[in-house]
Amino acid sequence: MVDRFTQQTRSRMMSAIRGKDTKPELIVRRILRELSVGYRLHRKDLPGRPDISMSGRRKIIEVRGCFWHRHPGCRFAYEPKSRQDFWQQKFASNVERDKRNDRALRDQGWQTLTVWECETAQVTSLQERIAEFIEVGGHSASGKGRNYPREADETPAG
Ligand SMILES: [Zn+2]
Numbered sequence: 693m694v695d696r697f698t699q700q701t702r703s704r705m706m707s708a709i710r711g712k713d714t715k716p717e718l719i720v721r722r723i724l725r726e727l728s729v730g731y732r733l734h735r736k737d738l739p740g741r742p743d744i745s746m747s748g749r750r751k752i753i754e755v756r757g758c759f760w761h762r763h764p765g766c767r768f769a770y771e772p773k774s775r776q777d778f779w780q781q782k783f784a785s786n787v788e789r790d791k792r793n794d795r796a797l798r799d800q801g802w803q804t805l806t807v808w809e810c811e812t813a814q815v816t817s818l819q820e821r822i823a824e825f826i827e828v829g830g831h832s833a834s835g836k837g838r839n840y841p842r843e844a845d846e847t848p849a850g
Pocket of ligand 1: 758763766767768769808809810811
């Protein structure tokens, strides 16, 4: 597999995880900036105000907390011991809303990728998944990205 990130970039990302920018969304945004991908945050005109949208590519990345959004099989998606009825209702409504939004986005022609909070601890594999999803760099040996027209309304990368 081609290593698209320099050692310097990677160590910067790793230190970010240990350091202050620990929020999963920030980690994903940093990866996108490294890939020179423009994006917008929480667009109000899209179902569920998706975390990150790339209108030129018609792609969405949702960054979800394992506990609140019930990452299947994840150790962070544990069941609290008290007030079980409350939690089960809360979880069920979160999961249902996520599904509904995903479906609505797909119906409008968007491709969606869910990044779980726990996955942002493994930056290397997350980088690969995101690059593959947005088709930056592709599988070419040069690692050079395809050229996509940049939407006027997208935030310039960097
Ligand atoms: Zn998880």
